[in-house]
Amino acid sequence: MMLGLVWIVGCYAAGIAILHILHWHRKQRGAERTVHYVLHTQNNQHQVEWYIRSLHFFSWVKGRTIRITLMDEGSTDETLAIAERLSLEYHLEIVTEPEQQAGQWMAEHEQERVIVVRLSQNDDLETAFKFM
Numbered sequence: 001m002m003l004g005l006v007w008i009v010g011c012y013a014a015g016i017a018i019l020h021i022l023h024w025h026r027k028q029r030g031a032e033r034t035v036h037y038v039l040h041t042q043n044n045q046h047q048v049e050w051y052i053r054s055l056h057f058f059s060w061v062k063g064r065t066i067r068i069t070l071m072d073e074g075s076t077d078e079t080l081a082i083a084e085r086l087s088l089e090y091h092l093e094i095v096t097e098p099e100q101q102a103g104q105w106m107a108e109h110e111q112e113r114v115i116v117v118r119l120s121q122n123d124d125l126e127t128a129f130k131f132m
Contacts, residue, residue: 034065036112041083042073044119049082051119056090067112069093 037055041048052068059066070083070092083094 034067034112035059036067036069036114038069038071038114038116040071040073040116040118040120041075041079042120043075043077043079045075045078045082047119048079049086051117052083052086052090052092067091067093069095071095 039048039051048070052070055066055068068090072080072083072094080094080096083092086092087094
């Protein structure tokens with residue numbers, strides 16, 4: 001009876017130790033796995049929500065950390081309103097005047113892996129999901 005109880009407690013302890021080791025190992029590799037997506041938009045209200053939610057879903061499935069910056073080039077539709085609503089749910093940086101802030105932004109993010117996607121060009125959309 002006592003031997004069985006020790007065996008059960010030992011299995012649980014070994015499982016906990018293995019999970020902690022795997023979690024620590026994953027955290028150590030985490031810095032190199034972060035991908036920063038820059039979405040260039042201009043009147044893309046029909047694509048922006050789907051794209052942001054898809055990026056977060058696929059990153060969650062694959063266990064990767066992503067950052068998203070939305071650079072709007074003067075949208076006149078609901079693109080910015082949708083992005084602001086999504087920024088409450090997801091960590092999303094919104095830049096409304098990319099041509100004026102491009103140099104400063106690039107200097108701040110030069111050490112990251114950055115993937116630039118124009119939502120109005122379908123070729124960029126297909127390429128971005130290959131990096132997931």
